[in-house]
Amino acid sequence: MKFARFRLFGAILLFLTLVILLTTGVAHLLRQNPVEPLEGRVIPREGEDKIEIVNAAFLEGWKGKQVIPTPEVDLFTIIRRLSLALTGAPPSLEELRRLDTLEEDADPLQSWLDHLFADPRYHHYFAERLNRAFVGVEPGPFLVYRRRRLANWLAEELAANRPYDAMVRDLIASEGVWTTNPEANFITATVIQNGDNKGPDEVKLAARTARAFLGISLDCMQCHDDKFGDHWKQSHFHELAAFYAQAEMTLTGVRESRNKDYKTAYLGQVDPEVVEPSVPFQKELLPDTGNRRLRLAQWITHEENRSFARAVVNRTWALLAGRPLHSPVDDIPLDGPFPAGMEELTDFFIAENHNFQALIRMIAASEPFHRDSRSVDPDNPVTQAQEEAWAAFPITPLRSEQVAGSVIQAASLQALDQESHFFTRLRRYGETREFVKRYGDQGENEFAEEAGTIPQRLLLMNGKLVAERTEPNPITNSATRLANYSPSNEEALNAAFLATLTRLPNEREREHFLSQLSTFRKKGRERAMADVFWALINTTEFSWNR
Amino acid sequence: MESMTFSSLFTDTCGKPEHLSRRTLLRSAGFAGLSWLTPLSQLLAIGAEKSPSRPKSVIVLWMQGGASQLETFDPHPNSKISFGSTSIKTAVKGIEFGAGLDQTAEIANEFSVLRSVTGDEGDHARAIYHTKTGFRPFPGVVHPSTGAIMSHELPVPVTGGKPLDIPTHISILPSALPARGGYLGARFDSFQVGDPIRAVADLSSRVDEKRDEQRFESLSVLEQSFAAGRIADLEGKRTLHQTAMNNARSMMSSEQLAAFNVGERPAAERNAYGDTPFGRGCLAALDLVQAGVRCVEVTLNGWDTHINNHEAHLKQNGILDPALASLVRGLKDRDLYDDTIILVGTEFGRTPKLNVTEGRDHWPHGFSIILGGGGLRGGLAIGETDPSGEKTDPTRKIRVDDIHATILSSLGIDYESELVTPIGRPLPLSEGRLIRELL
Numbered sequence: 008m009k010f011a012r013f014r015l016f017g018a019i020l021l022f023l024t025l026v027i028l029l030t031t032g033v034a035h036l037l038r039q040n041p042v043e044p045l046e047g048r049v050i051p052r053e054g055e056d057k058i059e060i061v062n063a064a065f066l067e068g069w070k071g072k073q074v075i076p077t078p079e080v081d082l083f084t085i086i087r088r089l090s091l092a093l094t095g096a097p098p099s100l101e102e103l104r105r106l107d108t109l110e111e112d113a114d115p116l117q118s119w120l121d122h123l124f125a126d127p128r129y130h131h132y133f134a135e136r137l138n139r140a141f142v143g144v145e146p147g148p149f150l151v152y153r154r155r156r157l158a159n160w161l162a163e164e165l166a167a168n169r170p171y172d173a174m175v176r177d178l179i180a181s182e183g184v185w186t187t188n189p190e191a192n193f194i195t196a197t198v199i200q201n202g203d204n205k206g207p208d209e210v211k212l213a214a215r216t217a218r219a220f221l222g223i224s225l226d227c228m229q230c231h232d233d234k235f236g237d238h239w240k241q242s243h244f245h246e247l248a249a250f251y252a253q254a255e256m257t258l259t260g261v262r263e264s265r266n267k268d269y270k271t272a273y274l275g276q277v278d279p280e281v282v283e284p285s286v287p288f289q290k291e292l293l294p295d296t297g298n299r300r301l302r303l304a305q306w307i308t309h310e311e312n313r314s315f316a317r318a319v320v321n322r323t324w325a326l327l328a329g330r331p332l333h334s335p336v337d338d339i340p341l342d343g344p345f346p347a348g349m350e351e352l353t354d355f356f357i358a359e360n361h362n363f364q365a366l367i368r369m370i371a372a373s374e375p376f377h378r379d380s381r382s383v384d385p386d387n388p389v390t391q392a393q394e395e396a397w398a399a400f401p402i403t404p405l406r407s408e409q410v411a412g413s414v415i416q417a418a419s420l421q422a423l424d425q426e427s428h429f430f431t432r433l434r435r436y437g438e439t440r441e442f443v444k445r446y447g448d449q450g451e452n453e454f455a456e457e458a459g460t461i462p463q464r465l466l467l468m469n470g471k472l473v474a475e476r477t478e479p480n481p482i483t484n485s486a487t488r489l490a491n492y493s494p495s496n497e498e499a500l501n502a503a504f505l506a507t508l509t510r511l512p513n514e515r516e517r518e519h520f521l522s523q524l525s526t527f528r529k530k531g532r533e534r535a536m537a538d539v540f541w542a543l544i545n546t547t548e549f550s551w552n553r
Numbered sequence: 554m555e556s557m558t559f560s561s562l563f564t565d566t567c568g569k570p571e572h573l574s575r576r577t578l579l580r581s582a583g584f585a586g587l588s589w590l591t592p593l594s595q596l597l598a599i600g601a602e603k604s605p606s607r608p609k610s611v612i613v614l615w616m617q618g619g620a621s622q623l624e625t626f627d628p629h630p631n632s633k634i635s636f637g638s639t640s641i642k643t644a645v646k647g648i649e650f651g652a653g654l655d656q657t658a659e660i661a662n663e664f665s666v667l668r669s670v671t672g673d674e675g676d677h678a679r680a681i682y683h684t685k686t687g688f689r690p691f692p693g694v695v696h697p698s699t700g701a702i703m704s705h706e707l708p709v710p711v712t713g714g715k716p717l718d719i720p721t722h723i724s725i726l727p728s729a730l731p732a733r734g735g736y737l738g739a740r741f742d743s744f745q746v747g748d749p750i751r752a753v754a755d756l757s758s759r760v761d762e763k764r765d766e767q768r769f770e771s772l773s774v775l776e777q778s779f780a781a782g783r784i785a786d787l788e789g790k791r792t793l794h795q796t797a798m799n800n801a802r803s804m805m806s807s808e809q810l811a812a813f814n815v816g817e818r819p820a821a822e823r824n825a826y827g828d829t830p831f832g833r834g835c836l837a838a839l840d841l842v843q844a845g846v847r848c849v850e851v852t853l854n855g856w857d858t859h860i861n862n863h864e865a866h867l868k869q870n871g872i873l874d875p876a877l878a879s880l881v882r883g884l885k886d887r888d889l890y891d892d893t894i895i896l897v898g899t900e901f902g903r904t905p906k907l908n909v910t911e912g913r914d915h916w917p918h919g920f921s922i923i924l925g926g927g928g929l930r931g932g933l934a935i936g937e938t939d940p941s942g943e944k945t946d947p948t949r950k951i952r953v954d955d956i957h958a959t960i961l962s963s964l965g966i967d968y969e970s971e972l973v974t975p976i977g978r979p980l981p982l983s984e985g986r987l988i989r990e991l992l
Binding site for chain 1: 695738742758760764767774776779780782785787791794798800801975
């Protein structure tokens with residue numbers, strides 16, 4: 008009997024604690040009214056003087072193409088773009104509130120980037136995006152390939168902000184076992200396990216190296232000389248492949264074997280011939296000493312090999328802005344012409360010793376990243392030419408995991424990061440996985456701008472994730488918590504817009520929703536708030552980067 | 554290590570313009586298919602649908618894992634490579650099938666067996682891609698499957714005087730690699746559904762009508778805000794967001810959804826198909842093509858028999874046999890067989906040798922695919938594999954892209970026509986050659 012009383016008392020205490028926590032938590036997040044986006048202008052921390060050079064290149068481009076840039080967007084929009092690109096989810100309401108606590112003279116955007124660079128979500132999410140370029144998404148060979156280990160290694164490298172050239176040298180010249188030396192998975196991802204050609208596949212490695220690290224597509228040259236122009240020869244491809252010929256699988260993992268040759272039969276030949284390793288351009292940068300892969304790694308990452316820096320500039324731009332400066336992302340002409348800004352960003356990246364965070368700061372600071380995706384005048388909307396010249400920020404589809412991340416994050420007032428409870432993270436992992444499977448994953452084709460599909464709409468309109476994350480649930484869902492604990496409908500509405508779209512409602516939207524919300528009380532209000540979230544989540548704006 | 558003889562494997566597959574034949578019409582892929590939603594295209598679709606004589610649909614029964622030709626449609630009984638597997642006679646003199654395919658054997662005159670199909674890939678994922686698209690995987694380009702090409706190239710099917718509400722490209726019991734739209738766009742991906750005894754997921758609103766109405770009212774306000782000042786025709790030329798949503802809503806309330814659910818069908822009818830998930834998938838496929846769907850893929854997993862090949866194939870044949878035979882009979886009973894091409898495909902065959910665990914390993918050098926219906930000739934066995942298992946090259950070699958060319962051509966699609974892919978490279982729909990014996 009005593010035990011039953013104790014249980015009852017405990018349950019009441021727990022309930023009261025929860026109510027207090029929820030009330031104070033929401034009240035804390037809504038303590039200032041109204042929420043106004045902060046004004047701010049970014050200056051990159053590294054190479055401050057270079058921003059003018061980069062921006063001048065874009066301004067020159069706009070002038071040349073006779074396009075007028077759209078107005079500058081508010082800070083919240085920039086922050087949304089950065090959070091989606093770097094963590095795979097929009098900022099939480101709690102994170103947005105942190106901006107209010109900054110010192111008066113602090114640069115809000117630099118502080119935001121500091122916050123993201125220190126966040127394991129950035130390390131892991133960006134590592135996965137890079138991993139797709141390095142090894143693709145295929146499961147790869149059995150036992151000898153651990154894709155996850157490679158992704159974790161990349162995450163650690165990003166956390167330490169190790170220079171990009173050093174990371175790439177490790178990948179190309181890696182030795183050892185794929186579990187203890189995770190970078191070796193770059194080599195083992197290509198291992199052929201059956202037939203006469205067992206071992207790392209030089210052909211796959213050459214093609215991947217050219218695309219991922221040099222931003223050039225030599226795939227066709229596997230079989231014949233370039234038929235588009237006379238730049239590339241079949242020999243270029245196979246001479247590059249020959250650098251990987253001495254990589255072999257041993258009991259101690261990947262090792263170089265100095266006495267192995269690479270042979271191929273060129274088009275028109277019957278018998279294969281021995282091919283010596285050679286690089287397709289700037290041969291003078293190739294060191295004479297070292298094993299084959301080490302020499303290749305040093306040549307690729309040489310500071311005078313601009314194609315290396317250019318390739319990562321183009322990819323990083325695409326990861327941040329949804330579309331590369333030059334498309335396709337991995338087929339940049341070696342000698343140009345280059346799009347406005349590319350060479351200046353390349354110069355900057357080399358001068359900063361391949362500092363990845365500095366590159367991200369510079370891109371975030373550049374003029375195009377601050378342009379609105381809409382014009383001021385609805386009668387004169389943004390044009391294709393403005394988007395192509397980066398005088399307007401292009402509207403691009405979010406990736407499936409970004410959409411899942413957005414739904415899950417929007418349902419929580421706090422950031423779902425490494426500090427979240429284990430079960431919260433586990434739930435997020437499971438939900439994201441299931442959602443991505445059904446929404447569709449573009450795999451390696453990261454920047455294909457796909458239009459919306461019927462299954463995607465069905466999933467967001469009627470799917471389990473959106474229902475579970477928006478329908479009344481006072482413990483887990485922000486919609487219910489806002490309905491119950493917001494001092495007013497207006498504040499609840501502001502918070503709902505910020506949590507989903509990282510912006511406040513405009514006048515018409517405010518009027519519409521407030522009129523709708525005003526008719527409900529108690530349970531009805533919970534459901535009405537769920538419907539507000541549902542509508543926001545089902546917009547084009549929610550699934551497309553603006 | 555010596556490289557593979559890539560020049561022989563990759564001949565003319567890069568997609569550069571110089572590789573391509575000249576009798577082509579260059580068009581843009583991707584958004585070329587958007588106009589099917591306009592009233593004008595609906596009228597055109599209705600008009601085109603009235604023109605007779607071409608098959609209108611394709612059913613692909615996909616044997617995932619690599620079905621052994623020796624235990625299914627190309628047995629070599631009493632040879633050393635049979636390792637004891639037996640065969641049965643069929644309705645066509647001189648053609649035998651593997652044990653366990655009794656019902657299929659009775660209707661062997663209704664389709665032809667291609668016994669000399671060869672691919673260039675020995676890995677599951679790459680071989681599935683190759684066989685489903687007719688192209689080897691190539692960096693930077695994802696090729697579309699047959700169903701996606703059909704949905705892109707042919708008018709929207711018309712049923713009851715109006716365009717189909719449900720997707721025209723469907724994959725039942727999809728594997729990890731269902732048919733995809735590739736460079737034509739994700740909206741040409743197959744619509745994936747599970748066992749058709751269960752309702753298709755996410756097709757019902759989770760709230761009552763009143764709430765639903767309010768939600769869409771709010772959505773309309775939000776969409777108007779978003780479009781203001783943004784790139785002209787954002788919806789029509791880029792996002793297709795509301796279009797997809799409208800189509801999804803039409804689908805949610807469509808009577809044609811009944812075709813997805815075979816749970817209400819008489820037990821006797823379901824039992825005829827085996828009443829397995831695959832059998833039910835075949836029954837749903839029949840209903841779906843009758844409703845007007847262009848392409849249905851039904852997957853049967855479990856053919857990757859590296860261990861106990863013979864036993865596993867007997868079990869698999871037991872699932873395939875009633876479903877395939879009933880499907881062919883069903884199509885004939887409903888007068889749909891000439892309108893529907895049926896293909897029983899797999900990514901590769903299995904080795905003539907038996908390994909130490911009594912399994913057979915991957916073998917892309919001569920495996921079997923069934924092709925029938927749609928006015929194609931039946932009762933043939935085309936190509937021969939070596940009964941000794943010594944030769945890798947079969948006689949009358951049929952490449953996987955030849956099958957694509959033949960199907961597309963039968964559907965009235967110019968398989969040599971080129972589309973400019975989103976990355977700017979023109980590609981033909983197929984680089985194969987027609988299998989003239991079937992035409």
